[in-house]
Amino acid sequence: MFKRLLKILILGIIFYSISLFIKGHFGLHNRLGFMGRSIDDTMGETGKLSTDAEFDEDELLQRIEQGLLGVEDSIKVDNRLLGDEEFLSNVIESALARNPEIMYYKGARYGRGKLFFEYSKSAEDIKLHRNIIRRRRDRIIEKLIRPDMSEYERVKRIHDYVIDETRYDRRYINNEPVPEESHTVYGVLGEGVALCGGYAKTMKYLLDAIDIESIVVVGETTYDNHAWNIIKIDGYYYHLDATWNDPVTEDGADVIIYDYFNLRDEDIEKTHTWDREAYPECNSNKHNYYHYNGLIADNYNQFYDRVEQSLLNGDRALAIKVLDYDIEVYDLPRIINGIVQGRVNSIGIGEYGYAINDDQGIVKIEFKYTR
Structure with a gap:
């Protein structure tokens, strides 16, 4: 919200906040996990991929991707691959990451020469x-x-x-x-x-x-x-x-x-x-x-000049990235007070508000004028 400027430009610290909710949650719930497994007896005791096994990872990736795109219940996979859960998980992850059309994948289980897929929708x-x-x-x-x-x-x-x-x-x-x-x-x-x-x-x-x-x-x-x-x-x-x-x-x-x-x-x-x-x-x-858009202030003087020019131009808003931003140095109420002091009539500002992204050094100001 905007707050009124005090008379004679006695400025308090005036905040205008977008009130950003930090958003996240990718939904990793069982996204790549295996739902259980039934290992074929031919895989031996360890069920691990033989070190001398020959396979084409790209071909397997394409088969998994096409299977998921076709909403197939299962695809055939070489038994030697089925025991290496980490490898299969990584290949499925690659298929999901490279093709956003794969939707509602829930998990997988494997055994007896097949990789079985589960989905959250029909x-x-x-x-x-x-x-x-x-x-x-x-x-x-x-x-x-x-x-x-x-x-x-x-x-x-x-x-x-x-x-x-x-x-x-x-x-x-x-x-x-x-x-x-x-x-x-x-x-x-x-x-x-x-x-x-x-x-x-x-x-x-x-x-x-x-x-x-x-x-x-x-x-x-x-x-x-x-x-x-x-x-x-x-x-x-x-x-x-x-x-x-x-x-x-x-x-x-x-x-x-x-x-x-x-x-x-x-x-x-x-x-x-x-x-x-x-x-x-x-x-x-x-x-x-x-x-890219030239909205950079390398130092305090450049920032001061940009704010001053915006006020003199009657701009409604200014967004600028300040390199090496320091909130103690870039005291915005003091800066605006200094610019407007003695020029109240010519500038005609009635109120302003601002939001600051401290992490990125980005300052956004909105101005409202009386004239």
């Missing part, structure tokens, strides 16, 4: 939902994407669309049961409600359709399990967290922020953790939202 419902998201995907791409767009512009259009059309599933916030749809692309494109897994999978699903490389990252934040994306623009990798760019507000208003749009490892590691060896390194600022 094959009929799964195929119906897949057809729906395919049609929505095609319409979205046709509507949003033009051939002359840069890769940055394409990613931003998809990012903004996902956030505009999706509400974070508040049932999770309220400790209520969350349906499986909220973990899937269908949650976003079919119902407009999702948790972080749904956001991340949908980003990948739509970016895949326009040939932008994207990966779903499974990791953690300070608060919970979480999922987001690593994307590739013009040869550079970046972290993009659409869930955290879609904050839950007190009044339910739709808000898009860009605090987590194309970040480096060293920036996102302040709040996120992940297996770095499993994902590409992200070390460029070139396509970070604030760097």
Whole structure:
């Protein structure tokens, strides 16, 4: 909420807060786990994969992926592979990660030359939902994407669309049961409600359709399990967290922020953790939202000048990333008081509010004027 400026610009500390709920929960519940096993006697005592066994991991990955896409009950697998639970789990994980159209997978069990799949919905419902998201995907791409767009512009259009059309599933916030749809692309494109897994999978699903490389990252934040994306623009990798760019507000208003749009490892590691060896390194600022759009203040003087210029221009809002941000140095009420002092009539500010992302050094200010 905005608060009135005191007379003669005697400013208190005035806060305007988006009230961001830190969102997470990827839904790892038995996502890759095995539901039990029945080992074939021919596997011997250990049931482990022989060190001299020859197999094609890519071929197995494709077979598992196609089996899950076809909502098959089982696929044939070489008995020598069935005892290596960790290996099979990793291959299934790879299939799920690279194809967001695989939905409602619940778990697997194995034995007697077969890998058996279990699902949380019927094959009929799964195929119906897949057809729906395919049609929505095609319409979205046709509507949003033009051939002359840069890769940055394409990613931003998809990012903004996902956030505009999706509400974070508040049932999770309220400790209520969350349906499986909220973990899937269908949650976003079919119902407009999702948790972080749904956001991340949908980003990948739509970016895949326009040939932008994207990966779903499974990791953690300070608060919970979480999922987001690593994307590739013009040869550079970046972290993009659409869930955290879609904050839950007190009044339910739709808000898009860009605090987590194309970040480096060293920036996102302040709040996120992940297996770095499993994902590409992200070390460029070139396509970070604030760097790309020139919304950077290298020091105090640059920040002061940007705020002053916004007030003189009568701007309604300013968002800027401050390098090496320090709340003790960047005392916003004192800065605005110093700018306005003696220029009340010419500037004509009536009230203002601000929000600060300390982790990323991002300051957002909104101004209201009397003139």
